[in-house]
Amino acid sequence: MERNKVKLNIGGAEYSILTEDDVKYVSELGKEVDRVLAKIMKENPRLSTTQAAVLMALDYADEFKKASASADNLREQIKDYLDDASSAKAKADLARKESEKAKRELEDANIEIERLRAQLSSVLDQIGKK
Numbered sequence: 001m002e003r004n005k006v007k008l009n010i011g012g013a014e015y016s017i018l019t020e021d022d023v024k025y026v027s028e029l030g031k032e033v034d035r036v037l038a039k040i041m042k043e044n045p046r047l048s049t050t051q052a053a054v055l056m057a058l059d060y061a062d063e064f065k066k067a068s069a070s071a072d073n074l075r076e077q078i079k080d081y082l083d084d085a086s087s088a089k090a091k092a093d094l095a096r097k098e099s100e101k102a103k104r105e106l107e108d109a110n111i112e113i114e115r116l117r118a119q120l121s122s123v124l125d126q127i128g129k130k
Contacts, residue, residue, distance in 0.1 A: 010034045011041075011049045 008030030
């Protein structure tokens with residue numbers, strides 16, 4: 001994959017990054033990091049750039065951990081939904097097979113009824129002729 005060189009300015013320092021990601025994407029990440037770092041330093045003027053960066057890293061680590069837990073939870077819910085859907089499909093397939101079997105049995109019963117009617121009619125005709 002092609003590697004792209006991206007120059008970023010974060011906290012007044014310039015960084016050259018080699019990445020396989022899109023240049024625009026990495027530039028946007030750099031701008032976001034610079035914005036958040038500047039905000040932390042403005043709110044806490046006594047912090048060094050390193051201390052502000054550590055606080056920002058902790059915040060991003062917290063967000064990442066919570067997002068990962070949320071994603072894991074969603075994956076588990078989706079798995080449960082898929083399991084439920086699979087179970088419902090199996091039950092529907094079984095019900096369809098039972099319905100088809102019942103239809104065949106009804107058809108067989110109707111054929112047997114017609115055979116018995118014909119037989120009864122024949123017997124009644126013979127009785128009536130005597």
